[in-house]
Amino acid sequence: MISFSVAMDPNKGIGIRGSLPWHLKDELKLFKSNTLYKNIVMGQTTYDTLPNKLADRYITVISLDPEYNPADVKVENDLIAFLEEHKDDETEYIICGGASIYRQSYPYCRKAYVSFIKDVYEVDTRFESFDLSDWNITREVEYPDFIYRELERKEEN
Numbered sequence: 001m002i003s004f005s006v007a008m009d010p011n012k013g014i015g016i017r018g019s020l021p022w023h024l025k026d027e028l029k030l031f032k033s034n035t036l037y038k039n040i041v042m043g044q045t046t047y048d049t050l051p052n053k054l055a056d057r058y059i060t061v062i063s064l065d066p067e068y069n070p071a072d073v074k075v076e077n078d079l080i081a082f083l084e085e086h087k088d089d090e091t092e093y094i095i096c097g098g099a100s101i102y103r104q105s106y107p108y109c110r111k112a113y114v115s116f117i118k119d120v121y122e123v124d125t126r127f128e129s130f131d132l133s134d135w136n137i138t139r140e141v142e143y144p145d146f147i148y149r150e151l152e153r154k155e156e157n
């Protein structure tokens with residue numbers, strides 16, 4: 001099963017100059033608890049700009065560069081082949097960005113973990129294809145700076 005985890009502002013903003021537009025400790029803690037000891041998948045740009053390497057997670061990095069080979073992660077050169085291969089697995093693969101990886105993975109995702117940031121930020125990167133009407137909300141928790149929602153994709157008619 002493919003899912004995604006994202007934090008976005010009210011205009012679907014997710015990034016600025018290669019990093020997150022905000023620094024929200026509660027949101028980072030939530031991301032950690034949702035992904036610990038799980039399979040997570042992210043684009044090369046996002047992986048290379050992480051301030052700290054993410055411990056205790058099984059990381060797959062998506063890159064078009066066949067020479068790209070950082071330590072301790074799996075690299076996949078073809079995102080769509082990866083999604084097709086794993087979409088019906090019982091094991092969950094959580095897509096963790098960035099923009100180009102979210103956009104291409106969105107149609108494959110059955111679940112989502114979304115932090116809806118309350119304030120509007122300066123951004124240069126958005127998750128345009130995200131549409132809340134595609135989803136049922138299965139859990140909701142309000143924090144001072146964001147509302148966290150777990151989502152399941154609505155059945156197609």
Ligand SMILES: NC(=O)c1ccc[n+]([C@@H]2O[C@H](COP(=O)([O-])OP(=O)(O)OC[C@H]3O[C@@H](n4cnc5c(N)ncnc54)[C@H](OP(=O)(O)O)[C@@H]3O)[C@@H](O)[C@H]2O)c1
Nearest residue numbers: 007015018019043044045046063064079097098099100101
């Ligand atoms: N708010 C959040 O929750 C959140 C989470 C993660 C990231 N972000 C933000 O998102 C931004 C980065 O997003 P981004 O779109 O620039 O980068 P990205 O999605 O992290 O990485 C794109 C990488 O994947 C490669 N790629 C793209 N499509 C591919 C495919 N089909 N098969 C194989 N490789 C493929 C690209 O290669 P080429 O370069 O050769 O095309 C590039 O190396 C940052 O600002 C980051 O902070 C936000």
